[in-house]
Amino acid sequence: MSQSKREIKTIAVIGTGVIGASWTALFLARGLKVLVTDPAPNAETNLNTYLEAQWPTMGQTGLSEGASLSNYTFVSSLDGYFNQIDFIQENGPERVEFKRTLFAHLDEKLPSDVIIASSSSGIPSSQYASACQKHPERVLVGHPFNPPHLIPLVEVVPHPGTDRETVVPRAIEFYKSIGKKPALIEKETPGFVVNRLQAAVLMEAYSLVSRGVISAADLDTAMTSSLGLRWALNGPFLLNALAGGGSFQHFIEHLGPALKSWHDDMQKHTFKMSEQDIQDLSKSVEPMFQQADLETIQRERDDALSRIIDMKDRSSSLH
Amino acid sequence: MSQSKREIKTIAVIGTGVIGASWTALFLARGLKVLVTDPAPNAETNLNTYLEAQWPTMGQTGLSEGASLSNYTFVSSLDGYFNQIDFIQENGPERVEFKRTLFAHLDEKLPSDVIIASSSSGIPSSQYASACQKHPERVLVGHPFNPPHLIPLVEVVPHPGTDRETVVPRAIEFYKSIGKKPALIEKETPGFVVNRLQAAVLMEAYSLVSRGVISAADLDTAMTSSLGLRWALNGPFLLNALAGGGSFQHFIEHLGPALKSWHDDMQKHTFKMSEQDIQDLSKSVEPMFQQADLETIQRERDDALSRIIDMKDRSSSLH
Structure with missing residues (x-):
């Protein structure tokens, strides 16, 4: 060109x-x-x-x-x-x-x-x-x-x-x-990057709810009240560095083994996505949304999204 | 009692x-x-x-x-x-x-x-x-x-x-x-729930950066500009239902196979967390933070957090 x-x-x-x-x-x-x-x-x-x-x-x-x-x-x-x-x-x-x-x-x-x-x-x-x-x-x-x-x-x-x-x-x-x-994204990878990160969370979320560890409603609360709030403002690597007192290496050297042990446990319980798994999980999740006013949720969500993005644009360090 | x-x-x-x-x-x-x-x-x-x-x-x-x-x-x-x-x-x-x-x-x-x-x-x-x-x-x-x-x-x-x-x-x-x-959390599970979800993201993030698919800085941008914003406001199950036109089942029946295929690919490339892996990854991530003003980042982050939480508290549908 x-x-x-x-x-x-x-x-x-x-x-x-x-x-x-x-x-x-x-x-x-x-x-x-x-x-x-x-x-x-x-x-x-x-x-x-x-x-x-x-x-x-x-x-x-x-x-x-x-x-x-x-x-x-x-x-x-x-x-x-x-x-x-x-x-x-x-x-x-x-x-x-x-x-x-x-x-x-x-x-x-x-x-x-x-x-x-x-x-x-x-x-x-x-x-x-x-x-x-x-x-x-x-x-x-x-x-x-x-x-x-x-x-x-x-x-x-x-x-x-x-x-x-x-x-x-x-x-x-x-x-x-x-x-x-x-x-x-430097290399063509299945799902690129964000769909992979999303799939990592969803597959574990499906596993946890299917195994009766947490309800779908409480899992949503857990996400929107902790990780989601953090990740809207700081990415995973920056958060690691902050938790490591400014050093990513300090963080991963200390917390890496725990992360790996949880990940190993997740791999033992991977959601299989069989027809039956999907039916069973859907049966437990679907009632959550029967009374939900999805139009209001989306409107309030879009409004909040705009305001958060605007807030980030006006800050010197968030992006 | x-x-x-x-x-x-x-x-x-x-x-x-x-x-x-x-x-x-x-x-x-x-x-x-x-x-x-x-x-x-x-x-x-x-x-x-x-x-x-x-x-x-x-x-x-x-x-x-x-x-x-x-x-x-x-x-x-x-x-x-x-x-x-x-x-x-x-x-x-x-x-x-x-x-x-x-x-x-x-x-x-x-x-x-x-x-x-x-x-x-x-x-x-x-x-x-x-x-x-x-x-x-x-x-x-x-x-x-x-x-x-x-x-x-x-x-x-x-x-x-x-x-x-x-x-x-x-x-x-x-x-x-x-x-x-x-x-x-209904059952004692290693890492409970949120640390598991976080580990799912981190382990894949470490893998992607180690494999040269994306830089740590761009992975952070990807998270804070998409999934993080969504998850601050709506949990994974609600987002699935919204994407499924109000039905979680509709979503998982259509997107489940793709999620599983990405997850399968992730499992092929799991970050091993060896000493050498940690050293190599740290070497590529650490420069990101050498110029960072972590105090300002944390102060602006905490301020933004308070405002987002307040915004959510005042909405009728976000939680």
Whole structure:
């Protein structure tokens, strides 16, 4: 790829499901122009409804100069627009063949310095970059977390052939410029990083509840009243260093054996995920939510999320 | 134990290290009287210094009626005070023999309806309740998280002989009354619950960084910008149900196989915690903290923690 200084002003969003629609809201709020496409029936109407509903929330978190809800154009195809596009955020179906065909076409048509990022967490980009004949080195994953317009993280995951000199730093820079927190995943790993960390917790949570050690409700309380609060503000390594009086090494030398012994015990009791395990666990967990007002929970959660993120942005040391 | 309606007004805090001192600050802020004892040299002076420094922070989070910094008495021994004590919070050294001798003595001297709770996470109470000749059924663990005056969770862990009818509910009720979030751990399990969940994340984090998948700094960013934010507000089971459109079962039936496949991959790459592993990992992590201003980080973190907890307390659905 040429050492492009292409300014990123117009994004093409492919696919307007939950993730693509949320990206669109974020790009618009950051003052970008967006070309949107999705072949699903009613996609344009649904996106419009979503954006109208979401816009006041975007306003609360602060709109960038030039931000406007009218800065997007829904097009039936990107063909004919390739010269207007500075960056692609793809959110299509999680099917390898679909992505291979799509990426090969995008690669053929787009100027060489346009980065093509996929939101996919399920399929590493090596599996479809290999279909690109011209510039597979501008393909990577930019995996957001739901909802992308609120949760700051983007996992930036190059494939082995992605250009590390230009493409990776430009993608990271772009995501930072719109207020995201990019984390670079150096190697394609199943689940990348965050889904693995989440799975580590969930598998042990399922095991503990299945074994009658704790109720699902009390496990949720335990998380939201301790680890969750800490991890919202300080990452695991920083917390280790703080617990070690400023030294990670001091922490792991002293606490490592205990961590390992608990982990060994967990491995003895791994949740097997059999049909029967799933049925039994569901039977004990499901009643928790029968009276729950999920709409209120989500609204209050999203509001609290915005305020915590704002609080962190204004601090000198939290990030 | 008799069906006591003993009102809990005076707490005895045994041991004034970090945990015991923090418990003392919290009890005082909640308007309780505290008898404190610790045989260490300078323990009384150190506690006094700590409490004076901490009191303004306690004031920010709101003092209960009657709260006063002068409501504690440092005593060289609890002997002679046993009739004044309504609840014991023990924070002594993590040595079984020490605890067995201490708990046997407390059990012999204290009225039968005084609950004896240990802050210990390392030694389950079955190992020292068995030394109590009179009322082992009033012994349990009340394990806080550092610092207890800020982090709400208390893991309430009965041993097999703890009275479930009276003692467990009274301990839970007491911790709730001082603003804590108790979670009941039904069975003594290595690490209880939260240290296991934490170990699950840490062991995978150590593995990922050791394998060069992600830097420690980016792993911290990933956590604080996604999972941590979510888990501060909603527990893992509620989040599963939300992702499943209100149904946990729907979630686990669809996502369970992916979770299991990531977990299987993690088990293939478990961090071994050998001397060499620890040295190598420390070498890559330690530079992260060489420029860090840990005092500022902790102060801003504690301030943000208080504000998040206050925000949650004022919401109708977050807890």
